[in-house]
Amino acid sequence: MSIETLSDQELAVSTQDSFIEQANIKDQAFFQKASQNRLEFWEDRANELSWQTQWDQVLNWQRPYAQWFINGKLNACENCVDIHLKDKKNKIAIRWEGEDGSISEITYQELYDRVNQLAFHLKSTFNVKKGDRVTIYMPMILDLAIAVLACARIGAIHSVIFGGFSSQSISDRIVDSESSLVITADGGYRRGATLPLHQTVHEALKSVQHHCKTLVFRHLNNDISSSWNDDRDTDYEPLRSQNWEPVNPEPMDSEDILFILYTSGTTGKPKGIIHTTGGYMTHAKYSTRAVFDLKDNDIYWCTADVGWITGHTYLIYGPLANGATILMYEGAPDFPDKGRFWKIIQDHKVTILYTAPTAIRAFMKWGVDYPKGYDLSTLRLLGTVGEPINPEAWDWYFKHIGGENCPIVDTWWQTETGGIMICNLPSLAPSKPGRAGHALPGIQADILSPEGQNVETGGGLLSLTEPWPSMLRGIWGDPKRFEDVYWSRFDTYFAGDGATIDNEGYIKVLGRVDDVLNVAGHRIGTMEVESAIVDFEGVAEAAVVGIHDDIKGQAIQAFVILKEEMKETETLESDIKAFVANSIGPIARPKHIVFTPELPKTRSGKIMRRILKQLAHHEPIGDTTTLANPEIVTQIQSKISNTSK
Numbered sequence: 001m002s003i004e005t006l007s008d009q010e011l012a013v014s015t016q017d018s019f020i021e022q023a024n025i026k027d028q029a030f031f032q033k034a035s036q037n038r039l040e041f042w043e044d045r046a047n048e049l050s051w052q053t054q055w056d057q058v059l060n061w062q063r064p065y066a067q068w069f070i071n072g073k074l075n076a077c078e079n080c081v082d083i084h085l086k087d088k089k090n091k092i093a094i095r096w097e098g099e100d101g102s103i104s105e106i107t108y109q110e111l112y113d114r115v116n117q118l119a120f121h122l123k124s125t126f127n128v129k130k131g132d133r134v135t136i137y138m139p140m141i142l143d144l145a146i147a148v149l150a151c152a153r154i155g156a157i158h159s160v161i162f163g164g165f166s167s168q169s170i171s172d173r174i175v176d177s178e179s180s181l182v183i184t185a186d187g188g189y190r191r192g193a194t195l196p197l198h199q200t201v202h203e204a205l206k207s208v209q210h211h212c213k214t215l216v217f218r219h220l221n222n223d224i225s226s227s228w229n230d231d232r233d234t235d236y237e238p239l240r241s242q243n244w245e246p247v248n249p250e251p252m253d254s255e256d257i258l259f260i261l262y263t264s265g266t267t268g269k270p271k272g273i274i275h276t277t278g279g280y281m282t283h284a285k286y287s288t289r290a291v292f293d294l295k296d297n298d299i300y301w302c303t304a305d306v307g308w309i310t311g312h313t314y315l316i317y318g319p320l321a322n323g324a325t326i327l328m329y330e331g332a333p334d335f336p337d338k339g340r341f342w343k344i345i346q347d348h349k350v351t352i353l354y355t356a357p358t359a360i361r362a363f364m365k366w367g368v369d370y371p372k373g374y375d376l377s378t379l380r381l382l383g384t385v386g387e388p389i390n391p392e393a394w395d396w397y398f399k400h401i402g403g404e405n406c407p408i409v410d411t412w413w414q415t416e417t418g419g420i421m422i423c424n425l426p427s428l429a430p431s432k433p434g435r436a437g438h439a440l441p442g443i444q445a446d447i448l449s450p451e452g453q454n455v456e457t458g459g460g461l462l463s464l465t466e467p468w469p470s471m472l473r474g475i476w477g478d479p480k481r482f483e484d485v486y487w488s489r490f491d492t493y494f495a496g497d498g499a500t501i502d503n504e505g506y507i508k509v510l511g512r513v514d515d516v517l518n519v520a521g522h523r524i525g526t527m528e529v530e531s532a533i534v535d536f537e538g539v540a541e542a543a544v545v546g547i548h549d550d551i552k553g554q555a556i557q558a559f560v561i562l563k564e565e566m567k568e569t570e571t572l573e574s575d576i577k578a579f580v581a582n583s584i585g586p587i588a589r590p591k592h593i594v595f596t597p598e599l600p601k602t603r604s605g606k607i608m609r610r611i612l613k614q615l616a617h618h619e620p621i622g623d624t625t626t627l628a629n630p631e632i633v634t635q636i637q638s639k640i641s642n643t644s645k
């Protein structure tokens with residue numbers, strides 16, 4: 001029988017006794033404490049951090065505005081670095097592997113030195129002050145983690161941009177955040193090729209009006225003279241040999257902003273999600289230890305890029321706050337061959353692996369011979385994040401990577417939630433493939449009907465119904481949007497996902513119910529892609545929908561209306577695809593484009609995406625009587641029958 005057709009009870013996979021016995025969280029008392037006295041529970045978690053000044057009130061909740069650990073003072077960098085100098089200064093903090101196989105590692109003491117050195121120069125050379133915004137656009141190298149921590153140390157608000165984003169996306173984010181400095185590198189490696197990061201920043205800054213400097217790290221050591229500007233650019237290399245002094249960790253109010261991270265929403269403009277210091281760090285430290293069962297001797301590998309929230313919380317802040325040894329890899333999973341991840345696990349004796357379902361589905365397609373060729377026996381826990389994991393992929397991960405010996409944590413959360421919200425803790429309950437499980441102790445998640453009623457079992461909309469420490473505090477520069485997007489549907493936080501809950505309380509997250517796509521675990525707004533397409537000369541209108549994709553979960557299909565004078569040439573489809581990839585980033589490249597004279601619209605002029613979706617999936621179209629132009633449906637259908645499924 002296929003795992004996809006098993007019932008909920010048949011699906012349950014119990015956890016190995018050997019894991020349960022050694023787990024960090026062993027008994028239900030932890031859960032009970034959290035539900036009996038939530039605030040006290042969170043105070044206990046906050047007390048796991050080092051505070052410069054104790055808070056005097058746990059929570060001030062004026063829906064939708066939360067303040068946690070009021071008047072407490074702390075520094076995130078101090079909590080990730082300084083606190084470990086006492087007994088872990090010679091422990092490896094980060095072990096890095098480059099795509100070409102080069103390896104470097106730094107101890108907590110070395111991390112302290114390098115973070116302080118950079119923090120010193122940020123202050124003395126660039127005059128960066130507490131509250132200033134610093135954009136970071138870097139490859140996955142040690143200096144990226146160091147840059148993030150150096151900003152945190154001096155109280156600068158970092159805004160990390162994923163290295164795959166285009167110059168246009170970068171300039172939008174620099175302008176929106178009014179960053180005064182961009183930290184970048186000459187370039188990075190990806191699948192045997194190089195990414196021209198400095199060149200891209202150079203292009204981006206052409207459309208930034210305000211004064212913005214750059215600090216450039218040398219990684220490729222290539223010639224970047226054509227994009228170099230002496231008035232604007234500073235090379236970090238010569239600064240490395242200059243004198244520096246340790247910089248005191250800036251006392252940050254618990255509610256001072258730690259970072260902004262841009263993510264896609266339902267409008268064309270990405271939103272800068274705000275996270276503050278005390279609450280975010282509390283949850284990062286606690287959830288990493290609880291979910292990944294992190295121990296002192298683990299080698300922990302989160303494959304996400306620091307440009308996404310997963311990289312912020314579970315590559316940098318959470319593991320380092322726990323004094324872990326983390327692995328950081330710059331490169332592709334299939335370079336030089338498709339066994340690269342397994343070789344890394346073998347070589348570094350990785351014990352905990354956290355990756356995305358889209359990667360697992362790609363590994364499945366590549367076949368079991370790749371992982372079979374390596375010793376993966378050091379692994380003891382596996383995690384997934386970013387999108388629903390289909391039971392078949394879960395089963396493959398469990399058998400072929402975990403050797404049926406590692407529990408899997410399927411973790412549901414979002415950029416906005418700051419950390420993991422829903423995840424079955426395998427030491428407390430069996431896992432169910434495809435179900436993220438229960439809310440973490442301290443978190444209250446409910447499935448609501450469209451009217452806002454609690455659904456005991458069945459389907460509905462996922463809502464977080466009590467405030468939590470690492471919740472977003474707003475959208476940078478747009479408080480109204482914050483209220484509208486998350487708090488107007490119900491009087492609790494609405495996440496934008498649909499979900500079901502079974503009679504044992506396991507939550508299965510189905511995916512977005514708004515116009516946000518999830519392509520290979522990356523969030524992209526349909527409007528963002530549509531406005532990029534419309535910027536292409538000769539395009540009059542565009543509508544974008546998500547279609548099913550075996551590996552990426554979803555892919556983008558666009559329906560495009562050309563202007564009268566525009567001819568449908570042979571290269572037009574690929575030109576538009578390249579244009580979108582160029583204006584947002586390769587992750588936004590449409591898979592198919594269908595040219596059509598009109599889009600199906602209601603009489604009031606609204607595009608009927610439901611119909612476009614059905615058309616794209618070659619499904620029968622239901623009722624079209626509400627359309628102003630029902631005849632367009634058959635026209636599009638006949639066009640689509642020519643595109644591949």
Ligand code: WT7
Pocket residue numbers: 263308309310384385386387388389410411412413414415416436495496497509510511512518521522523
């Ligand atoms: C959206 C958030 C959280 C880090 C990575 C993505 C989807 C995330 C799961 C999961 C089902 C998931 C949701 C969510 N999602 N994790 N375990 N099961 N769906 O962060 O870019 O903010 O995207 O990713 O749809 O709303 P993000």
